[in-house]
Amino acid sequence: MTLLQIIRQHPERPLLISDEGTFSPAALCRDAEKIRSLYPELAAANIALQFTHPAQLLLHLIALDGYARRILLLPPCLTGPAFENVISESAADFLLDATGLSTLGLDRPKGAEFDASEWLFTTSGTSGPPKVYAHTLCSLSIGVKPRQTPYCWGLAYQAHRFAGIQVIVQALISGSPLVASGTSETGKQAEYFLQNGVNALSATPSQWRNFLIHGSISRCSLRQITLGGEIADQAILSALRRQFPKARIAHIYASTEAGVGFSVTDDTAGFPEGWLGEGPPTDMKISDSDTLLIKSPAISTSASLQGRRSSDGYLDTEDCVRINNGRVCFIGRASGVINVGGNKVHPEEVENLVREIPEIQNATVNARNSSIMGQLVSLDVQAGALSDEERQALKEKIRQHCRAHLQNYKVPALINFVDTLEVAASGKLVRKGC
Amino acid sequence: MRALVLRLIEEVAESADCTLISEINDNTVLLESGLDSLGFAILVARLEEELGRDPFTENDEVIYPKTLGEFIAVYEQ
Known part of the structure; x- marks a missing residue:
């Protein structure tokens, strides 16, 4: 299934609420069809998307999933050599941004039929140049149930990021409204979420701390709280529990390279020591240098990970852990x-x-x-x-x-x-x- | 300069939980003053905050002072 096919099945109610307008499933489908008919050359092409506003990115993603072969999600501010690198690594033929479509000068022959569009993400590139990694709608929606939930999701992450796309896919597949404002300012975001009835929110512990400091998030009736991307310490978990006594609070550990993740919902930092071993949730052990090792069939075979794989098939996550009172607690990155x-x-x-x-x-x-x-x-x-x-x-x-x-x-x-x-x-x- | 250094030595000793010897003067050997090497590093960092300079990074030929008098002299250069 493509995003468009999934959205078409949803009942008519607001699905995307943004400062660029409110869109029902039918309106999203109509706009997506319009984009397809406007750009016939994008059929089976490799395309880079670069939009500042999340609603714009989303509309184009809906239009192009299952239509273009490869969709590269570019950070809005990426320019210069880093931009060129990513474009060449992803073999993008076209760039689509707020100014319209431009050809990147590569006249490649179009390949054969394809099963599903590849969604290409860039790493943040804090160490070295940004790299590209691929997913499909199918791999992104593992574990997402297509039934309707009582949630209204706020988008606190930038839309082009892996964490942002996970929230978007969750909302669009389940047919839950997604609230996305163009601002990344904590206070304005929180106000926007409040005005539009957000009750489910995923953010990093740093973002959550800022939301709590700002205060207005406390007036949102949050039922689902997700923390990811950084270590969730006990202080933030307890503060969120005090503020939202009835919410389901989950902190996520995800290793993109190992292709696995799990969530912890018992309001306590770290995860139970009993989870070490063969799982569930996954096969894990602790290395001699106190880092978490994960075994997973999905471990990326990328050459850059060679030095981090052991002969018995474990990947060193380079996340340092320590066992404390029956919990495996994360203490930081090895670097x-x-x-x-x-x-x-x-x-x-x-x-x-x-x-x-x-x-x-x-x-x-x-x-x-x-x-x-x-x-x-x-x-x-x-x-x-x-x-x-x-x-x-x-x-x-x-x-x-x-x-x-x-x-x-x-x-x-x-x-x-x-x-x-x-x-x-x-x-x-x-x-x-x- | 001397007053600033002495004030910061006391402040650092307190914050780093070091007990200073009762009398500190120009002949006091720094590492016998009660400040340990970490305390000494913090003192240099605090002085950099106050003065905007760290003389131990300014020259290729760094002379590490042994006594308090030599230490103050480095900053007075």
């Missing part, structure tokens, strides 16, 4: 550690500990270069408006709390108060120097 005079510090471990302090709204740990120790742990905290005396007292409280739970090299050497913490377009917290 991205801060090295204090030869001692390794996971920024996430310190951040999660600091967030246990009630006065702290949010915290980021950065690596600060040190001419003496190589690097030092530097902490930025967000704690609302405080007087100088209150700041001093809170600094001392942070230090005491950290000293009680951490080795001394992990205790933040420097503590700064900031008004806001930077969250990247991916919804993840930005750490400097790590």
